[in-house]
Amino acid sequence: MGIHKIKRILSLAVIFLITMFMLTIKIGYIQLHKNRTFTLEAMEQRIRTLVQTDNRGDILDRNGIPFANRTKEKKVAVFPNCVYDTAGTARMLSKIVEGTDKDKLETRLNNKKGFEIYTLKDNGKLTSEIPWNKRNFEGLIFFEQPKRYEKDGIANHVIGYTRASDNKGVAGLEYTFNEFLTGKREDILSVMMDAGNRVIPSGVSTKEGSPSHRGSNIVLTLDYNAQSIVEQHAEKLGQRGAIIVVDVKTGDIIAMASRPNFDQTNINKASEVSGCLLNNCILPYQLGSVFKIVTTAAALENGIISPKNNFYCHGSTSVQGWKYQCYTEDVGGCGHITFEEAFARSCNTTFVQVAQRTGGDKILDMAKKFGLGQKVNIFLPWEREGSLPSVMEVQGPGIGNLTLGQGSVQVTPLQVADMITTIANNGIRKKLRLVDSIRDNKDNIIAENLKSDMGRVISISTALTLKRLLAKATLEGTGANAYIKEVGGTAGKTGTAKFSEDINYIWFAGYYPVDRPKYVIVVFNAGQGSSSQNAVPIFRDIVLDMEKIVIE
Known part of the structure; x- marks a missing residue:
């Protein structure tokens, strides 16, 4: 063998030894320093997350009672390859889980791959009634999953809802405060699978969501018990309606409900029902005779009338060819009547006369002082500002539509509640609040919506x-059915505006008790009949039920 050939062999041998040495070092490094990393990565490839929690923050009433996350839904995870008694387990499961039967379950259990998750009937109440044996439990993991909403939840239009795909708030306060409510996603049930996509029995892991990963909580001014009362009486509303209760002293909204209602757990179905996702508390409608409050305030503030001024009602009146009727037209009108009597009886012809004397510009100015035509801004998305006619529109015959709350006078129930609260506070406007504060999971305040006065709107004399x-x-006029002596008397104004042949916009806006008002209640109902029939009784019933609870 030549010397050159030997040198080449030795060179290759050296290169081989160096390579092997480097590989040995690399393998040693991996075994010593990267072993845990690669082991975890390999395990993660075989771990399947079955259930996650979003750790979304709560939406709470004024006393810390949650409107969301009130319950946990009980479920069962089924791992077919771990089930010993297929037929027996299928038979037992069919009695306690929703949405399937024994035959389908048995077919699924015979396919040993993967897993299934089922919701328990009656939230697991039936589970204890089943005569289980040890083998029936094999391959089953019972667990609880936080349930954001309930089928019979309350304050749905206030709370809103989240999108199922990513749990992002898309309506109500869920939408407004999504950034604060959103928590960190966390696994609460996971399993390890083998190469054949079968569950490894020892690889099942369950845990609770971590408090440190929760989103912030939103504290509202609503009272859960008062809200429950209002929701109950809101069922009496017609095709569309709304009810709002406000604490007179603070301006805090105690209850707020809209109809038609919707099921937060089934938004797809709710989307099929016209208007049920809309919050009628913040949408504008013709106000009818409740607007006579504005005309009266403007006339009083400008010294145009006093309560004892005399008028005469013939049953109708005309303004440049436009006829405005009083409900007493068929009997020849109200006849001689004082202004305070005209207010109590809601005499249209008297109010057209008062509006003409006062002037449309002064009435519109008063409406704006009360906050009509402007958003109240209580953090609910898609609040509408409503509308008021222009000064030009109320020159001539338009003055009649204005004072009677018709035509382009469009007002939200929330704005009406704001106006009545101002009057109940002797002319001082309060900032209406729906949201009190944003707090972390240790109850530390992140942001606070402070109470405040917004200044005087009308003089004390006019307010009184x-x-x-x-x-x-309410004592002797159109709202007489709302009078309740036992609570210290009530005060309020009826209103009815005709929308179509079948639909009237029906209102009652008032407060109680008379001398020291505690709560303003506004009832809006889109349906048939009049306010004395379909709004006043609801107001009365709410007052009686509110007196049975204590609001702190």
Whole structure:
């Protein structure tokens, strides 16, 4: 063998030894320093997450009672390859899980791959009634999953809902405060699978969501018990309606409900029902005779009338060819009538006369002072500002539509609640609040929505006169059915605006008790009949039920 050939062999041998040495070092490094990393990565490839929790923050009432995350839904995870008694387990499961039967379950259990998750009937109440044996439990993992909403939840239009695909808030306060409510996703049930996609029995892991991963909580001014009362009476509303209760002293919204209602657990079905996802508390409608409060305030503030001024009602009146009727037209009108009597009886012809004397510009100015035509801004998305006619529109015959709350006078129930609260506070406007604060999971305040006065809207004299007129309207006028002596009397104004042949916009807006008002209640109902039939009784029933609870 030549010397050159030997050198080449030795060179190759050296290169081989160096390569092997480097590989040995690399393998040693991996075994010593990367072993845990690669082991975890290999395990992660075989771990399947079955259930996650979003750790979304709560939406709470004024006393910390949750409107969301009130319950946990009980479920069962089934791992077919771990089931010993297929027929027996299928038979038992068919009695306690929703959405399937024994035959389908047995077919699924005979396919040993993968897993299934089922919701338990009656939230697991039937589970204890089944005569289980040890083998029936094999391959089953019972667990609880936080349930954001309930089928019979309350304050649905206020709370809103989240999108199922990513749990992002898309309506109501869920939408407004999504950034604060969103928590960190966390696994609460996971399993390890083998190469054949079969569950490894020892590889099942369950755990609770971590408090540190939860989103922030939103604390509302709503009272859960008062909200429950309002929801109950809201069922009496017609095709569309709304009810709002406000604490007079603070401006806090105690209850707020809209109809038609919807099921937060089934938004797809809710989308098929016209208007049920809309919050009628913040949508504008013709106000009808409740607007006579605005005309009265403007006339009083400008010294145009006093309660004892005399008028005469013939049953109708004309303004440049436009006829405005009083409900007493068929009997020849109200005849001689004082202004305070006209307010109590809601005499249209008297109010057209008062509006003409006062002037449309002054009435519109008063409406704006009360906040009509402007958003109240209580953090609910898609609140509408409503509308008021222009000064030009109320020149001539348009003055009649204005004072009677018809035509382009479009007002939200929330704005009406704001106006009545101002009157009940002797002319001082309060900032209405729905949201009190944002707090972390240790109850530390992140942001606070402070109470505040927004200044005087009308003089004390005008406010006191309006309060006397509103009390008279329930004592002996169109709102007489709302009067309740036992609670210290009630005060309020009825209103009915015709929308179509079949639909009237029906209102009652008032407060109680008369001397020291505690709560403003506004009832709006789109249906048939009049306010005395379909709004006043609801107001009365709410007052009686509110007196049975204590609001702190």
